[in-house]
Amino acid sequence: MQSVAKTLFPMSSEKIFRVALRGDGLLHSPRWNKGTSFTEKERKAFVLTGRLPSRVNTLDEQCERAYAQLQSRNAPIRKNSFLRSLKEQNWVLYYSLLSRHIKELTPIVYTPTEGDAIANYSHLFRRSEGMYLTFSHQETMEEDFLEQTRGRDIDLIVCTDSEAILGIGDQGVGGIGITTAKSALYTLLAGINPFKALSVVLDVGTNNQGLLDDPLYVGWQNPRIRGEAYDKFIDKFVQLVRKYHPHCLLHFEDFGVTNAQRLLECYRDEHSVFNDDIQGTGAVTLAALMAAVGVTKSKLADQRYVIYGAGSAGLGITRQVRDAIMSTDGISREDANKKFYLMDRYGLIKASLGDKTRPSLSEFVRPDDEWEDVPTNDKGEVELLEVVKKIRPTVLIGCSTHSGAFTENVVKTMAAGCDRPIIFPLSNPSRLVEVDPKHANDWTKGKALLATGSPFPPAKMLGGQEYVIAECNNALIYPGLGFGSVLCQSRRMRDSMIIAGAQRLASLSPALKDPDNALLPDFNDAPEVNFEVAIAVAEQAFDDGIAGVSWKKEDTREKAKERQWQPVYGTYEYDEGGAQ
Ligand SMILES: NC(=O)C1=CN([C@@H]2O[C@H](COP(=O)(O)OP(=O)(O)OC[C@H]3O[C@@H](n4cnc5c(N)ncnc54)[C@H](O)[C@@H]3O)[C@@H](O)[C@H]2O)C=CC1
Ligand SMILES: CC(=O)C(=O)O
Numbered sequence: 001m002q003s004v005a006k007t008l009f010p011m012s013s014e015k016i017f018r019v020a021l022r023g024d025g026l027l028h029s030p031r032w033n034k035g036t037s038f039t040e041k042e043r044k045a046f047v048l049t050g051r052l053p054s055r056v057n058t059l060d061e062q063c064e065r066a067y068a069q070l071q072s073r074n075a076p077i078r079k080n081s082f083l084r085s086l087k088e089q090n091w092v093l094y095y096s097l098l099s100r101h102i103k104e105l106t107p108i109v110y111t112p113t114e115g116d117a118i119a120n121y122s123h124l125f126r127r128s129e130g131m132y133l134t135f136s137h138q139e140t141m142e143e144d145f146l147e148q149t150r151g152r153d154i155d156l157i158v159c160t161d162s163e164a165i166l167g168i169g170d171q172g173v174g175g176i177g178i179t180t181a182k183s184a185l186y187t188l189l190a191g192i193n194p195f196k197a198l199s200v201v202l203d204v205g206t207n208n209q210g211l212l213d214d215p216l217y218v219g220w221q222n223p224r225i226r227g228e229a230y231d232k233f234i235d236k237f238v239q240l241v242r243k244y245h246p247h248c249l250l251h252f253e254d255f256g257v258t259n260a261q262r263l264l265e266c267y268r269d270e271h272s273v274f275n276d277d278i279q280g281t282g283a284v285t286l287a288a289l290m291a292a293v294g295v296t297k298s299k300l301a302d303q304r305y306v307i308y309g310a311g312s313a314g315l316g317i318t319r320q321v322r323d324a325i326m327s328t329d330g331i332s333r334e335d336a337n338k339k340f341y342l343m344d345r346y347g348l349i350k351a352s353l354g355d356k357t358r359p360s361l362s363e364f365v366r367p368d369d370e371w372e373d374v375p376t377n378d379k380g381e382v383e384l385l386e387v388v389k390k391i392r393p394t395v396l397i398g399c400s401t402h403s404g405a406f407t408e409n410v411v412k413t414m415a416a417g418c419d420r421p422i423i424f425p426l427s428n429p430s431r432l433v434e435v436d437p438k439h440a441n442d443w444t445k446g447k448a449l450l451a452t453g454s455p456f457p458p459a460k461m462l463g464g465q466e467y468v469i470a471e472c473n474n475a476l477i478y479p480g481l482g483f484g485s486v487l488c489q490s491r492r493m494r495d496s497m498i499i500a501g502a503q504r505l506a507s508l509s510p511a512l513k514d515p516d517n518a519l520l521p522d523f524n525d526a527p528e529v530n531f532e533v534a535i536a537v538a539e540q541a542f543d544d545g546i547a548g549v550s551w552k553k554e555d556t557r558e559k560a561k562e563r564q565w566q567p568v569y570g571t572y573e574y575d576e577g578g579a580q
């Protein structure tokens with residue numbers, strides 16, 4: 001994969017840009033600023049000579065300096081704020097630095113550290129980034145939207161209403177941080193032009209009492225709006241997106257469980273919309289499972305699945321895997337549904353729970369008579385250990401935010417029932433993981449096939465060799481899914497495109513060559529992996545007849561390379577009518 005990386009990120013660009021900004025205006029524009037890398041000629045043309053120290057640096061030198069400055073900060077959250085401020089100053093330098101240290105710095109700008117930054121958003125606040133659309137100001141929504149998008153050809157909008165940020169719940173206006181992080185990864189890992197991307201927080205209030213009581217909270221200090229008023233507000237925003245940017249991908253992130261699936265269903269036939277927690281997580285987990293069943297030399301249809309946490313991610317995974325079982329193993333929907341045992345805060349989801357379960361789970365509700373002989377807790381719920389004892393799952397997936405839910409007893413009981421238990425504790429950030437993968441590895445004597453949502457260090461196998469824990473995070477696939485659909489202008493994100501992306505990702509699993517290797521590619525390879533996913537997605541859109549471009553399917557790879565934004569400096573010429 002190394003050679004592909006070089007093609008993706010060449011160190012210099014011959015591109016010439018006509019730029020209308022000069023002096024401080026240019027130095028304060030993160031899009032155009034080069035800092036000490038402006039050449040002598042550019043310094044004269046753009047009245048920068050007295051505004052910069054005389055030495056001209058290369059991008060390599062700038063990266064070296066920025067990296068050293070970053071290393072002088074010990075705490076991840078301080079590194080996070082340093083990088084945020086670098087992004088506000090100079091996009092090329094920021095993305096170039098990240099692309100040289102992907103595995104080290106992604107956890108700083110994304111999960112887990114971004115979770116802490118979001119939780120402390122109002123206290124760490126220095127400068128706004130992205131678009132804030134507030135329920136109480138909805139009469140100016142169109143103006144506010146146009147103010148930041150006029151003259152911009154937007155490819156991608158990432159939005160959140162902040163109700164279920166990572167695993168840390170309702171974060172009010174701080175949720176803007178997940179949209180900027182997800183958007184940054186689109187650029188870093190798939191080459192989406194940051195000028196063509198927009199991050200939006202839909203501030204509909206918050207039910208987080210800490211934020212409602214905090215005098216420094218910078219969002220709308222009002223309980224969360226629900227019902228018709230909420231739907232109208234969201235719809236007003238979606239219709240603006242459709243009106244002004246009909247080709248762009250609208251990515252929904254970290255919406256609450258009662259809205260996520262509903263909004264996806266509501267808009268997916270009208271526009272290219274994508275819910276990452278449902279579809280991105282479903283796709284990356286499907287890819288990891290395909291790799292795992294490759295190791296155990298079995299089929300997806302042969303497994304018994306326990307999904308612990310039946311929210312957006314849990315249901316997204318269940319549906320994605322169910323659909324794959326139906327299409328690859330030729331099994332009916334009804335029979336495929338029976339392979340899944342979903343659990344939530346009320347224990348196993350079974351018929352007698354009635355209204356406690358959401359209607360969207362109805363296909364997966366277990367019949368009561370199946371569980372008549374099984375002990376329940378004092379609330380009448382069937383707990384995880386009992387489910388594991390009865391059905392002897394081969395796959396256990398956690399997306400519950402319930403830290404430590406996969407206890408030693410649960411894991412050992414599961415391991416007693418199958419040769420290679422497949423255990424994916426996917427909750428983020430790291431502290432919420434259902435089981436530390438090191439423990440799951442030890443308790444199963446190295447037999448477990450593991451993947452987590454945030455990065456974890458390798459575990460030791462019985463023979464003493466390292467077992468690399470796959471990072472089953474949607475960031476390994478969503479940037480490619482999005483870039484693929486933007487590239488071919490599909491105007492819809494079809495299930496077939498997502499499955500094509502998941503299959504491509506699964507085909508890149510290191511475990512295919514060596515069963516003791518990680519189930520998913522290393523995160524250092526995330527740019528190349530997402531590139532491959534994007535190609536698969538765009539090619540599938542051609543096959544489905546929904547690609548909206550004039551070039552041919554055979555040209556997809558070449559067009560993708562041309563389209564990718566690269567973190568390298570071009571050459572600037574001053575032009576009054578140029579870009580700003
Ligand atoms: N690895 C990855 O790529 C991804 C990981 N996630 C993680 O998965 C977790 C859930 O995310 P979403 O599904 O988006 O949230 P969500 O809020 O839609 O779903 C969480 C579900 O877990 C249930 N739950 C809460 N406490 C529980 C308990 N003690 N026992 C069983 N179930 C419980 C909730 O009732 C809810 O149904 C989060 O930690 C999130 O960070 C989410 C998306 C992607
Ligand atoms: C990764 C992600 O989307 C989440 O944890 O919500």
Ligand SMILES: [Mg+2]
Pocket residue numbers: 166253254276277
């Ligand atoms: Mg998410």
